[in-house]
Amino acid sequence: MATQQIFSPLPGIFYRKPAPDKPVYKNDGDVVAESDTIGLIEVMKSFNEVKAGAAGKIVRFLAENEDAVMAGQPIAEIDV
Amino acid sequence: MAIKKLLIANRGEIAVRIIRAARDLGIATVQVYSKADKDSLAVRLADEAIDIGPPQASKSYLNQAVILAAAQATGADAIHPGYGFLAENAEFAAAVEAAGLIFVGPTAQSIRLMGDKVAAREAAASAGVPTVPGSEGRLESAEAAFALVEKTGFPVMIKAAAGGGGRGIRIARSAEEFHHLMPQAQAEALAAFGDGGLYVEKLIEGARHIEVQVLGDGRDVIHCFERECSLQRRRQKVWEEAPSPSLTQAVREKLCSSAVALAKAVNYRGAGTLEYLYDDRTGEFYFLEMNTRIQVEHPVTEMVTGIDLVREMIRIAGGEPLRIRQDEVRVGGHSIEVRINAEDPARNFLPNPGTVNALSVPGGDGVRFDSMLYQGYTVPPFYDSLLGKLIVHDKDRQSAIRRLERALAELSVEGIFTTKPLHQALARDADVKAGRFHTAWLEPWLESHAAALATAQPPSAVKVAP
Numbered sequence: 001m002a003t004q005q006i007f008s009p010l011p012g013i014f015y016r017k018p019a020p021d022k023p024v025y026k027n028d029g030d031v032v033a034e035s036d037t038i039g040l041i042e043v044m045k046s047f048n049e050v051k052a053g054a055a056g057k058i059v060r061f062l063a064e065n066e067d068a069v070m071a072g073q074p075i076a077e078i079d080v
Numbered sequence: 081m082a083i084k085k086l087l088i089a090n091r092g093e094i095a096v097r098i099i100r101a102a103r104d105l106g107i108a109t110v111q112v113y114s115k116a117d118k119d120s121l122a123v124r125l126a127d128e129a130i131d132i133g134p135p136q137a138s139k140s141y142l143n144q145a146v147i148l149a150a151a152q153a154t155g156a157d158a159i160h161p162g163y164g165f166l167a168e169n170a171e172f173a174a175a176v177e178a179a180g181l182i183f184v185g186p187t188a189q190s191i192r193l194m195g196d197k198v199a200a201r202e203a204a205a206s207a208g209v210p211t212v213p214g215s216e217g218r219l220e221s222a223e224a225a226f227a228l229v230e231k232t233g234f235p236v237m238i239k240a241a242a243g244g245g246g247r248g249i250r251i252a253r254s255a256e257e258f259h260h261l262m263p264q265a266q267a268e269a270l271a272a273f274g275d276g277g278l279y280v281e282k283l284i285e286g287a288r289h290i291e292v293q294v295l296g297d298g299r300d301v302i303h304c305f306e307r308e309c310s311l312q313r314r315r316q317k318v319w320e321e322a323p324s325p326s327l328t329q330a331v332r333e334k335l336c337s338s339a340v341a342l343a344k345a346v347n348y349r350g351a352g353t354l355e356y357l358y359d360d361r362t363g364e365f366y367f368l369e370m371n372t373r374i375q376v377e378h379p380v381t382e383m384v385t386g387i388d389l390v391r392e393m394i395r396i397a398g399g400e401p402l403r404i405r406q407d408e409v410r411v412g413g414h415s416i417e418v419r420i421n422a423e424d425p426a427r428n429f430l431p432n433p434g435t436v437n438a439l440s441v442p443g444g445d446g447v448r449f450d451s452m453l454y455q456g457y458t459v460p461p462f463y464d465s466l467l468g469k470l471i472v473h474d475k476d477r478q479s480a481i482r483r484l485e486r487a488l489a490e491l492s493v494e495g496i497f498t499t500k501p502l503h504q505a506l507a508r509d510a511d512v513k514a515g516r517f518h519t520a521w522l523e524p525w526l527e528s529h530a531a532a533l534a535t536a537q538p539p540s541a542v543k544v545a546p
Contacts, residue, residue, distance in 0.1 A: 010461070011433060011460075011461040012461040012462065013135070013136055013461075013462060042462075043431050043433065043461045044422065044423075044431035044433060044461060044462075044463065044464055044465040045431075045463075045464050045465070046430075046431050066136055066138075068116070068134065068135040068136065068462065
């Protein structure tokens with residue numbers, strides 16, 4: 001098993017939930033499929049989904065909900 | 081009390097605009113900034129700047145306590161909220177005054193009244209201003225709804241009381257359709273929102289968006305004529321002009337007087353805008369809502385009337401009475417504003433923040449560029465995509481459109497995609513040239529012109545950040 005990182009595709013604000021009153025998309029330790037959404041990036045008031053990009057198990061999130069992130073910044077670690 | 085030091089509780093192009101107006105009045109300026117905005121043009125131009133926290137607007141530009149503390153720390157005696165953020169927050173306006181400072185805008189009470197859709201409609205009705213015919217609040221039964229639509233006529237919109245943003249809307253074009261759709265709409269509203277409450281409003285198809293600029297000092301109110309902003313995408317205005325190309329003089333007078341009547345009825349103070357739907361086939365207009373702030377598109381009014389609206393609102397906030405009489409407000413020529421956004425029209429208006437490697441700004445007679453850009457500036461991803469507004473003025477509409485094309489050709493923002501090609505295509509369009517459009521015109525036009533827009537902006541002009 002190798003650990004790899006999921007990177008933010010865009011600069012913006014990172015959200016772990018689809019809406020403020022909803023639960024997080026994924027928790028540390030969750031098993032994910034490649035096409036699973038793990039969070040949202042808000043860029044100039046438009047929302048873009050971040051996909052896991054690989055099947056595996058999320059080790060931990062590196063960015064918190066509502067963190068400002070740069071494009072290419074690692075936002076989670078995943079065991080594939 | 082004249083204002084000596086003004087704090088600008090906003091960012092971007094409007095912060096720059098307010099700093100300029102304050103400086104023209106000899107007022108010192110304090111610019112608040114989030115960490116993402118420390119290199120902004122507004123920070124560079126202001127006399128002082130103060131850090132108010134992280135990039136997220138909720139933690140900086142919307143953080144009332146931090147903004148009030150910044151005003152106290154810098155000795156500012158007034159706060160200008162710009163548009164968006166806290167501009168129409170009654171609680172903030174009240175907190176500013178409670179702190180012994182001047183809020184450059186209306187009273188908290190006016191903001192609250194006009195921010196409540198039902199209360200604003202009632203105020204309009206009692207001032208004799210027409211509103212879109214429909215139910216006053218929610219309908220309790222299908223029979224009551226039908227009795228109402230027999231009076232308003234078809235087509236009507238059936239809306240979920242708990243809906244919003246266009247969700248849960250159905251259109252009925254006949255009594256038969258209405259009887260068929262009502263129960264469906266009710267069931268759907270109940271399922272989607274947990275509330276089967278509905279209301280009904282007449283659908284004004286092909287309506288134009290026309291708005292009236294007003295200035296009040298709490299006692300007297302004048303209007304500065306109208307703007308037409310019918311070219312919209314997803315309810316966002318993209319192109320605005322003054323005067324409206326579709327109003328007759330008689331309707332213009334009626335419309336502007338109605339705006340003054342309503343603003344007077346609420347003792348309005350400061351700059352405000354009353355928005356209307358206008359049906360140019362019947363000459364009827366309907367009040368939609370009042371925006372109790374300066375608007376993005378205010379420059380077109382300034383260009384045709386010669387009135388500096390931002391300066392006037394600051395003077396009024398400082399306690400001066402209105403300096404302009406209604407009969408002194410005159411419209412000269414025609415003005416058009418286009419919004420230059422960091423969005424790529426070729427890719428469904430994908431936002432693209434990034435660094436402006438090179439910038440050429442148009443100039444010459446009748447051209448104004450209100451923007452937050454400078455060469456080397458990095459547009460942050462955290463706020464809206466408005467980079468600036470290109471405004472032109474000329475003797476008539478046809479000349480203004482030609483001047484707009486000339487100015488757009490001179491504008492060059494390298495490093496990021498902008499909406500410039502959209503405006504170039506619009507300026508060449510026969511319907512736009514003839515003023516033949518309405519609020520639902522642009523979106524289908526964008527679909528039918530997608531191919532032309534896709535090739536309008538060569539990717540080689542843009543270096544995409546890694």
